[in-house]
Amino acid sequence: MLDILLARAKQGHRTGAYPDAQPTLPERLRGALRVLPDRCPSGCRACVEACPTAAIDIVPGGPRLDAGRCLFCTDCTSACPSGALEHTQEYRLSARSREELVYTREYEVKKAALDERLRKLFGRSLKLRQVSAGGCNGCELDVNVLGTIVFDLGRFGIQVVASPRHADGLLITGPVSKNMELALQKTYDAVPDPKIVIACGACAISGGPYAGHPEVLGGASAVVPVDLVIPGCPPHPYTILDGLLRMLGRIEERTTTKR
């Protein structure tokens, strides 16, 4: 018993101050891409050709980016001959729809809140069932980690529950393999109305690196309607947490936060 108490004292208090304070993120974190149009030579398609997931195309005025397809890898930034593309530290990436993830120049942080009725229902208590459908266990682990003392998801009234019948919605990861289509549909059907669906990670949003594979359906929206998209490969745990809180209307503005 004594050694348990001693260990407890040594381990200390570890829950982050977020959302009252900004989270501690790795210095080299690859957040949303930014285009520096002055440096972007016209006629150059190096980034488009380097991107593994067709997350970049060229429109008048320069590259157009799709954060829903982006793997946040370094293929485009290292292919760019003039340093016109760079990763920012922007980790607040969630949006209500896939379309909102497409941008030129700089990613704009979204409000991403549910409508008032759903916020009223779920704002103080949200139970989610997680379904991995072809996920690589990257997104799954970074969802799981929200339950640790560092993030302490429970303090926001959000909980991952064991049964879809106890849930208010699904959090889906993976490109939705054909072999998981039926199980995903059945799990969705088992969640009582009204319900929400969160697509977490590039695979669940767009198929990620598996987009176009005949073995997968290319994301959650192929099977169920999606209410929130959380980009990343995998999204940083704070990106996921930020998305959940934004959806519930608990982080409203770009800079201010409220509990």
Add this chain to the structure above:
Amino acid sequence: MSAELLKVRNGRAFARADVPAIPVDEWRRAILARVAEGDRLVALFGTDGGEQGVQLWAVLAADRAGVLRLGTTTIGTTEGGGYLSLTPECPQAHLFERELFELWGVRPNGHPWLKPVRFVAPRRGEGVAGKVGVMDFYRVEGEEIHEVAVGPVHAGVIEPGHFRFQCHGEVVFHLEISLGYQHRGVERAIVEDAGKRRIHYVETLAGDTTIGHASAYCHLVEALSGDRVPPRALVLRAIALELERLANHTGDLGALANDVAFLPTASYCGRLRGDFLNLTAAVCGNRFGRGLVRAGGVGFDVDDALAADMVQRLDAAMSDVESAVRLLWSSASVLARFENTGRVTTETAAALGLVGVAARASGLDRDVRLDHPWGFYRLHKIPVSTLPSGDVFARAYVRWAEIRRSAQFARELLRSLPRGASRVAHGPLAKERVCVSLVEGWRGEICHVGATDEQGRLAVYKVIDPSFHNWSGLAMALRDQQISDFPLCNKSFDLSYCGFDL
């Protein structure tokens, strides 16, 4: 006297013409002869052999000698085709042979039960797989026997798989595991892709083993193209691989504590796992190491200040891990649940060809880092940690021993990073070459086999995640156990679904 197989070394390329192509009977005898000598079956897979049928490849490992042996045979898939199954004499072939049948229509005659492996479309022929999860399960019958079916969607935040328990009251007589839900077509796509997505496929083969699989792939393509990877890159890869091991082993010990309701260690280790992931993120910006291992070297370098900072953070994390994990070994309630639960005997582990932590916890002294060293492990050795008891305790304690050794290893390397470049340009792949690349990931042996065609394109690519060998070990561990111990046993193996399903 059986035919000679080709002797090769881990991560060394050789000419495709040197790979012996032998008649199937001799090929089979050669494999069985090596297995009788104590070799392990590392890989057994098919590739398209054109008009002649299907080419079967076998890779065997003689661990003490550090030698791999390779041989192929070609077999027709027409009516009456097939060969005498290896499985009755060599149980470690059982799942490989089921895969041969599912993907290629090659029938290993005399195989005890040719069920689907992943429920996927065949590469050749009509295939046998129907709807995922729908197959003949082994059934125990009797008045007081009941069957419990679990999954594919589980209660926790984990990947999907289906488990069938044959129970007598609380006691599990038999567990059968049916997977395939995560199949994304990775092996097919690695070969068909022009190159842009390959590294991303291997980084997401099993996302918790990004460094392990990316290292196996990079060592393979570097061998095929003859890249001279700088020592600094090899050291940084080794550090990253050990950090991956530290993070996952620490997380597993926490999860094991959670499964026996010992909350202090569960809570501390959950946080500490993140501290190791954050060390990887300090190097490359991503907690799982995405973008770090790249053909020709590493995508990110570590300067002296970062290296010093990492040592400090590693020491701080290890001090907390010591305090958190030691509680396990001094708590009678934890030990009572860990000891003698989910036993896999040395004989069973050897027969099934288990690898990694599961093998070492069943008394098998096998670790690719020592037996078939690659990269910097050729120069810097990590002692192997084994325990004979084969129970949950052994699988937990081996992890603990490995945590300490990995931390020591990473610390030493961070303090003595070789100078020089961390990446060279990755050259084109040489024509008609083959390479077998083994890496000891945190779960165990990762095997990638690749071969190029006459134009230097990657034409053959096979991936064997350690989970492919080890799921059968979990099934055996459950025999005569309480069904309520399944989560504990499962976590003590902590296997990958997507790494198996590919």
